[in-house]
Amino acid sequence: DAGVTQSPTHLIKTRGQQVTLRCSPKSGHDTVSWYQQALGQGPQFIFQYYEEEERQRGNFPDRFSGHQYPNYSSELNVNALLLGDSALYLCASSFGDRTNTEAFFGQGTRLTVV
Amino acid sequence: DAKTTQPNSMESNEEEPVHLPCNHSTISGTDYIHWYRQLPSQGPEYVIHGLTSNVNNRMASLAIAEDRKSSTLILHRATLRDAAVYYCILRDVGTNAGKSTFGDGTTLTVKP
Numbered sequence: 001d002a003g004v005t006q007s008p009t010h011l012i013k014t015r016g017q018q019v020t021l022r023c024s025p026k027s028g029h030d031t032v033s034w035y036q037q038a039l040g041q042g043p044q045f046i047f048q049y050y051e052e053e054e055r056q057r058g059n060f061p062d063r064f065s066g067h068q069y070p071n072y073s074s075e076l077n078v079n080a081l082l083l084g085d086s087a088l089y090l091c092a093s094s095f096g097d098r099t100n101t102e103a104f105f106g107q108g109t110r111l112t113v114v
Numbered sequence: 115d116a117k118t119t120q121p122n123s124m125e126s127n128e129e130e131p132v133h134l135p136c137n138h139s140t141i142s143g144t145d146y147i148h149w150y151r152q153l154p155s156q157g158p159e160y161v162i163h164g165l166t167s168n169v170n171n172r173m174a175s176l177a178i179a180e181d182r183k184s185s186t187l188i189l190h191r192a193t194l195r196d197a198a199v200y201y202c203i204l205r206d207v208g209t210n211a212g213k214s215t216f217g218d219g220t221t222l223t224v225k226p
Contacts, residue, residue: 033212033214040218044216048212048213092157097212102160103160104160105150105157105158107157
């Protein structure tokens with residue numbers, strides 16, 4: 001089992017550009033959550049996808065959007081990139097949107113905005 | 115969102131027990147207490163979780179106060195590989211199910 005896989009591992013973008021990050025959940029998982037982790041801080045919840053719908057959202061602007069596909073994989077899109085969007089973006093998968101099972105995290109995508 | 119408070123850092127000697135505290139005074143009845151840890155350059159890793167009763171697994175033990183306003187993660191014998199940032203989070207299975215709020219965690223240093 002490959003666990004949660006994220007791509008790419010590193011990315012450099014210019015201010016104002018758009019970026020798409022990808023996540024494949026652990027086998028058997030149907031729920032994907034995205035987090036942003038700035039250097040030296042804890043992960044901040046962006047949103048959660050279940051049954052191809054956004055079920056929960058944190059305090060992030062509409063520039064952050066996502067998608068979940070029928071195979072449960074997910075994408076995080078960020079438009080009009082700002083320097084402050086530079087961070088580690090983490091994807092976590094779990095089973096069920098209202099269950100209490102453990103979440104498995106990927107290694108993350110390091111986004112640098114210049 | 116329910117929040118947790120943890121000390122910024124703690125130190126331990128190798129082979130000794132470590133008690134990592136967490137306060138969550140605004141916990142709701144549908145919040146489960148989860149602990150994750152994050153090693154350098156890795157994503158967070160699940161450690162343990164519980165609701166009301168104390169819990170044990172192969173990695174650690176979780177002691178939950180009777181009023182559920184605090185909890186303690188116990189590593190019975192710290193090793194150098196346990197050096198990490200430990201996060202205590204609350205996961206709701208009610209209205210806000212799925213919305214996990216991480217704080218800044220406790221950085222655990224293990225000395226040989």
